[in-house]
Amino acid sequence: MLPAMLALVSLRASAAAPPLVLVRHVMNIVDGDTIDVQLQSGPIRVRIWGIDAPEHDQPYGAKAKEQLAKLIDGRDVELEPAKQTSYDRMVARVVVNGADVDAEMVKSGAAMAERRYLRQLPGGKSYRTFEQSARSAKSGMWSLPADQRIAPWQWRHKKSRTTPFADYGNATIASCVSDVGKPLAP
Numbered sequence: 001m002l003p004a005m006l007a008l009v010s011l012r013a014s015a016a017a018p019p020l021v022l023v024r025h026v027m028n029i030v031d032g033d034t035i036d037v038q039l040q041s042g043p044i045r046v047r048i049w050g051i052d053a054p055e056h057d058q059p060y061g062a063k064a065k066e067q068l069a070k071l072i073d074g075r076d077v078e079l080e081p082a083k084q085t086s087y088d089r090m091v092a093r094v095v096v097n098g099a100d101v102d103a104e105m106v107k108s109g110a111a112m113a114e115r116r117y118l119r120q121l122p123g124g125k126s127y128r129t130f131e132q133s134a135r136s137a138k139s140g141m142w143s144l145p146a147d148q149r150i151a152p153w154q155w156r157h158k159k160s161r162t163t164p165f166a167d168y169g170n171a172t173i174a175s176c177v178s179d180v181g182k183p184l185a186p
Contacts, residue, residue, distance in 0.1 A: 052152040
């Protein structure tokens with residue numbers, strides 16, 4: 001059961017047509033946005049759709065992994081596949097007991113909304129609001145000092161660039177939309 005303090009987001013009410021759903025057992029939590037599950041054909045790595053959690057060597061990375069483990073470790077999860085990546089990983093929305101785990105990670109401050117894919121994600125517009133609420137409440141990674149609140153996508157590119165990191169600590173919903181490049185559909 002998910003922690004009572006986290007509000008549950010029902011996916012079933014927002015979907016017009018029932019999505020393809022795979023019910024599978026979680027074998028391993030890789031990091032805050034990646035899990036290994038057992039399919040009938042064998043194990044597969046699943047990248048959680050719509051979120052980007054701190055990397056394992058990044059500030060708050062270990063805590064993001066712990067938060068995901070609290071939500072799903074050792075449980076059967078529903079996977080709503082979106083696509084397969086070039087790394088042969090499935091990208092999917094993850095649901096436990098009707099709760100959108102992806103959204104719960106953003107709400108708790110353990111992950112950021114993945115700005116590049118918000119338009120493609122059903123309910124993605126809400127993720128911006130969840131992130132803003134977590135920032136305002138200084139939950140999770142948002143409780144870190146400003147110089148440690150580094151967007152995971154910037155952390156991954158850190159080795160190849162010398163430009164300073166952007167501080168998303170005071171970002172607004174409007175600035176998140178600006179990062180996407182064009183307004184999201186209502």
